[in-house]
Structure formats: structure tokens, C-alpha cells
Amino acid sequence: MTFLQARDTISGQSAKAYAIINGQVEEMFYAKKFEAKVKKNKKEIKTLGKLGTQNKANGFTGTGTMTIYYVTSAFRELMLNYTKNGIDSYFDVQVVNNDPSSSIGDQTTVVKNVNLDELTIASFDVESEALEEEVSFTFDDWDMPTHFVKPTLG
Secondary structure, three states, X not given: OOOOOHHHOOOHHHOEEEEEEOOEEEEOOOEEEEEEEEEEEXXXXXXXXXXXXXXEEEEEEEEEEEEEEOOOOHHHHHHHHHXXXXXXXXXXXXXXXXXXXXXXXXXXXXXXXXXXXXXXOOOOOOOOOOOEXXXXXXXXXXXXXXXXXXXXXX
């Protein structure tokens, strides 16, 4: 019987993330959690001879959230430029998952044309030891230049 070896699971702390904003690469050392999801858009299709409604994919919607420590003004500067000047910003985020103790290698995902939805512009909490903020976003494209290989099974 084969099984997944525990050492091949990926540690969340082993990731690296980079924001590419206006051609400048910024290491997202302040990120605590990042999650980007793709959801297929589907149309319901009814046809003769079939009582059930069928579905056909016709595009996708990209959404995501990131939890970051409240230690960077980079995203607030983008939102400030939009609220003051009407200039919206789009940027890419590259996430590299690589746990050196795993046999599956690394996976690099590039989330493209990230556009912020909502952002905390000021914050304090006298009971917090480390301020955090939740940032929601949309995106319209993505790539996966490198991907995991199959694990060595036990």
C-alpha cells in the first residue's frame, strides 16, 4: 500500500511572495496569508431530450484575499492615488511554494492584474501585539511557470 509521506506536505512558512508594482519588485515579507481563487462562470443550458439542466463554462472570475501585518504603506499609496486622482492600479503577485524537506520541488504561481477592492487606511488596537489587515482583491489572469512533481510515495 502506498501513502503520502508527511515530509512531502508543504509548510506554509516556506513560501515566498513578491508584488510587482509599476515594474518594481517588492518582497512581501509582511504577508501572513495569501489566497487567490478562480471560479468558473457557467451558463445553464436546457436541451431537448434531457430533463436535467446542463452547464457550460464561459469564462472565470478571479478573487482573493491576503492578510498582512500592518507594516507597509505600498497598498495604501495605490489606493490613495485612486481616491485622490482616479488612477487605478494593477499589479502582479508571484507566490513560490518550496519546502526544502519535501520531494515535490517547488511551484510558482503568478497572479496577474491584481486590483484592490478594499483596504484599511488607518488602524490601531491597544490590545493587539501585532496589527494585521485583511486586503481583498480581484484579478483577471494567472500563470504557473513551475509546478510540483509527484511525491515519492512510501
